[in-house]
Amino acid sequence: MSHGFADLIVNNSENNADLRYASGFAAPDTFLYFAMDGKRFIAVSDLEFDRAVKEAKPGVTVLNLRKLAPPGSDFAAVIAEIQKQFGVARFRVPLDFPFGLAEKLRRGNIALEAASGAFFPERSCKSEAEIALIREALAVTEKGMRCAFELLGASSIADDGKLLLDGEVFTSERLRREIDSELARQGASGIGTIAAGGVQGACPHLRGEGPLYAHTPIVMDIFPRHNDSGYYGDLTRTVVKGRAPAIVKKAFDAVYTVREECKAMIRAGVAGHIPHDHAFARLTELGFPTGESEKGFYGFFHGLGHGVGLEIHEAPRLSRKVAHPLQCGEVVTVEPGVYDPAWGGLRLEDMVVVREDHAECLTRIETFLEID
């Protein structure tokens, strides 16, 4: 009988990346994961048992909740039973462990402590198998982007500058839905797809609404989750239907240059702030300083990139003051952008894998500005 620490997660693995990572099992209903002395277990309901046995990661033992504790037991009772049967002295739980359950366990004299940071810090370094799944998610993402390019190519320009498609005004809403529809057809879910034209593109959080216009940049940021694997792709391109104004061409050249320079700087051991600071300084140098006017923020006011895996935003960050040295197998976005409430935004985003001596770019789709 051991008397040690056990790791414990109680959640559903569709929303909780740590649980999905640890168990390999995707389920919309809450289940339980615990691990001690190098052994890993999940406990699931009757209805999920067979599927869990088939789908759980090698090395994960699947238990039946009904057999672990009397029928009708809640998770607190199941955990009390596990504590007894496995001789657990103390459970280590993630920061997002549900407070209500924690309180109940403590009232039952079960010792809990929250992890001091990431529950599985090793999650940031992807195996080659994980990188293959991310590549697959990104390939679907690129199909969504290609669909957008084709629709913009097929659109025409009305006298008032609005884009027309199939005889109707072509809106951001329509473009987002067409992209999401293509992603779904390819087996991925796009939640939050951005297709923001003109000055809407100056606010990186706007998804885009209303008619799209010619001769002004359209920022498209597509970041679906693959339904089978749970891994994300992340891709941004900015295009102009028609002719780009001089300032937009200048922004495109600057952002493109900086993206390529940053990718060339990334390798194992480089601190996360280094490529970010480079992007900030170079964009300033190339004519795009950062600041705030009465109209809002302008320049480059977000992080250069972030890790991507079972979460769309995860460790590591490429951002100001991030001292973390990049590690082999980390997958990060490189997405410099410049924004100006006067003319809109221009962001270009690729994904790379950190390797020993270089960054391997995963993104295959081309980068260009104008669509005829």
Place this chain on the structure above:
Amino acid sequence: MSHGFADLIVNNSENNADLRYASGFAAPDTFLYFAMDGKRFIAVSDLEFDRAVKEAKPGVTVLNLRKLAPPGSDFAAVIAEIQKQFGVARFRVPLDFPFGLAEKLRRGNIALEAASGAFFPERSCKSEAEIALIREALAVTEKGMRCAFELLGASSIADDGKLLLDGEVFTSERLRREIDSELARQGASGIGTIAAGGVQGACPHLRGEGPLYAHTPIVMDIFPRHNDSGYYGDLTRTVVKGRAPAIVKKAFDAVYTVREECKAMIRAGVAGHIPHDHAFARLTELGFPTGESEKGFYGFFHGLGHGVGLEIHEAPRLSRKVAHPLQCGEVVTVEPGVYDPAWGGLRLEDMVVVREDHAECLTRIETFLEID
């Protein structure tokens, strides 16, 4: 200066229905909601501020996180500041409040207590405006189902009984993706869509994989979230391409009859177990008893229905032992089904609004068994 209780939620409102409900503001990044003395506030980042002011519910005051606490403050510091500025004695938080943050607050001598149950029990009773949004989500869901009907109608039957579409074997995967693609085109996200044929349909948690076959039931359960409103639709139909075997016809007649009987029983004041128990007894009477054989469970072994709103499964439940009397405005599914590892499953699901003296059916799409 008040010295009372304040409600507090810290989460992102894309995954947290209570926060979406309280704030009206949809955001993928974590923000903070608090309420006291009948006043409600959200605190969001600089980048989200303008959109939050535009989109938050009437009566919700939007604060800027940066102005509430010094730049770089974490949520614990922001909450300490709120406690001071608003004279909060104690925060009431939801059961799923993050444990890591709770521990940090307690170390800072901030008093917290978990809600005893649902954070907003009133969420189960929908306003007419919410019912309109659910109707809209369900209309999109029906478009997804109609797309499935059409594809099955357009498919042909190969000599070995497999379905063919566009000259290829028509699989569950293809059908699910086509449904999800249609949902996305209509502005909703289908995560977990089920299209399970033959004996796969006997396991209500299987999504379906591999070739679809003629003359055997295909269970299709579609439950997307509308991207704009966040409300869900939920709809199940079971169809046979070709001719249904006698046992499947018998199951269809029984489940259809029971669904209609249950809908006719639902009104304000009826306890949640009443229609469920009725369904269980009547299905037994109609030749579909419930039990477990060496092959698995058979009969009717899940709840009759559940509430639907900003979550796909929410209060109230229509299930064994549920004493809760239904209330006006509650929106629930009515989804009897029978399953048998020998031949598959048959489930039919509508959605209704509980009214004073009847259940108003929201589902419009027809119910039938065979597709030619």
